[in-house]
Amino acid sequence: MTILDEIVSNKRDELVEYKRALPIPVLKGSVFFERPCLPLASRLRSSDTGIIAEFKRRSPSKGFINEKADVRQVVAGYEACGASGISVLADRAFFAGGPTFVQKARTVISRTPVLFKEFVVDPYQIYLAKASGADAVLLIASLLDAGTSRELTDLAHVLGLEVLYELYDPEELDRIPAEADMVGVNNRNLRTFEVDVDRALGMLRQVDGRHVKVAESGLSDPQTVLRLRREGVQGFLMGERFMHEADPALALKNFITALKHEKAAD
Numbered sequence: 001m002t003i004l005d006e007i008v009s010n011k012r013d014e015l016v017e018y019k020r021a022l023p024i025p026v027l028k029g030s031v032f033f034e035r036p037c038l039p040l041a042s043r044l045r046s047s048d049t050g051i052i053a054e055f056k057r058r059s060p061s062k063g064f065i066n067e068k069a070d071v072r073q074v075v076a077g078y079e080a081c082g083a084s085g086i087s088v089l090a091d092r093a094f095f096a097g098g099p100t101f102v103q104k105a106r107t108v109i110s111r112t113p114v115l116f117k118e119f120v121v122d123p124y125q126i127y128l129a130k131a132s133g134a135d136a137v138l139l140i141a142s143l144l145d146a147g148t149s150r151e152l153t154d155l156a157h158v159l160g161l162e163v164l165y166e167l168y169d170p171e172e173l174d175r176i177p178a179e180a181d182m183v184g185v186n187n188r189n190l191r192t193f194e195v196d197v198d199r200a201l202g203m204l205r206q207v208d209g210r211h212v213k214v215a216e217s218g219l220s221d222p223q224t225v226l227r228l229r230r231e232g233v234q235g236f237l238m239g240e241r242f243m244h245e246a247d248p249a250l251a252l253k254n255f256i257t258a259l260k261h262e263k264a265a266d
Contacts, residue, residue, distance in 0.1 A: 003060045003094075008143060010093050011119050019124055022131075030131035032106060037135040037160040040085045040113035041181040041212045044235040049225075049259055052085035052115060052214070053078040053252050054239030055105065058096035066243045067096070075105040077249020078242075079112045082256050087237055090118040090132070099132040106133030115164060115237075119143060126155045136162040136181070141172040153177040164214060173206055182235060183207045184214035197224060204233055222259040226266065 001009075027033065044050045055074050058064045075086050088105050089097030097117075105114055116134035118125060121143055129137045137156055139149060153163045157179065165180040167173065168189060176183055185200040185207075195218030204213045214235035215228050225236050238255075245251035 004142070007060070007091070007094050007119055008121060011091070011121055014093065015122055015124060018128065022128070024124065024127050027127045027131035030133075032103070032133035033131055035133065037162070038111075038113040040115065040136045040162050040164075043084050043113055044182070044212050044214070047084040047234070049082065049256055050084050050229070050233075050235045051082075051225075051252070051256065052087050052235055052237045053083040053242055053248075054087040054089070054117065054237060055101065055248075056087075056089050056095060056097070056117075056239035056243050058094070059240065060094045062240075064096065065240055066248070069243065069248065071101045071104045072108045074243075074248050076108045077247070078252055079109045081249045081253040083112055083252060084235070085113045085115055085136075087115040087117045087138075087239065088134075090116050090129070099128055102129070102132040102134055113162075116161075120152060123152060123155055126152060126159060126161065129156075130159045130161055134161065136164055138164050138166055138184075139180075140166045141175055142168060146175045146177075149175060150177050150179075153179050165211075166216065167203060170203055170206075173203065176207070176211070180211055182212040182214050184216045184235070184237065186216045187218035188216075197228075201228060201231060201233075204228075205231065222255065222262045225259055226262050 078086050088102045089095040090099050092098040113135040116129035116137045156163050162181040164182040164184050166184045168186050185203045187197050187200045188195050213233045215233050216237040219238050220241050242248040242251040
């Protein structure tokens with residue numbers, strides 16, 4: 001069994017408890033449920049950097065990255081330092097996150113779209129994302145068939161959420177929901193956790209321009225981001241690059257400064 005298989009198996013068990021404790025009618029009573037969502041896709045299209053800065057305390061392959069990091073402090077810093085979007089891990093068992101982290105993030109940031117970063121396998125999780133204060137939700141192609149992807153995308157849109165549809169295998173290109181707002185390619189293989197930016201770039205070149213293109217994971221230097229931007233990539237989901245630092249927000253600020261210098265010198 002791969003790490004991804006373990007995550008999904010655990011997720012299905014976890015959802016049984018979530019549904020019992022927080023049924024959908026309760027989620028609909030959340031203070032965030034009627035809140036208008038902020039558009040992440042258009043923010044990425046107009047951004048000079050396109051960085052979606054991620055709050056990520058732990059990785060299944062590497063263990064804790066920044067165990068003591070406070071979500072409110074980090075995401076408030078991300079917003080102040082110019083993140084185009086903010087991603088928050090909503091998985092508890094493998095990433096030491098959770099929906100409550102998304103809720104806490106929303107209480108301290110008001111101008112920046114929040115991505116609910118989760119392994120979504122059930123419509124319930126779309127309601128949970130909305131109730132947690134998210135603006136967009138991640139759907140991973142390898143976990144879903146084409147019909148379920150469309151169903152979840154439609155539900156997300158009914159609730160006002162945008163969808164970032166994540167690919168890894170080239171055969172998944174044919175399963176992109178036409179209505180997906182953003183299409184991301186994970187540079188990291190979710191089964192082996194190896195990183196290959198060139199492979200991901202080859203796939204992003206095949207994504208229709210009506211979707212905002214996003215490169216995910218394994219990005220560590222401004223030169224790579226600038227290279228991807230030249231190829232039409234508009235969003236860059238980055239977590240470990242910043243979370244490894246004592247001050248993730250300062251790391252983001254310094255990265256953006258370096259990126260602008262690289263662009264000016266190009």
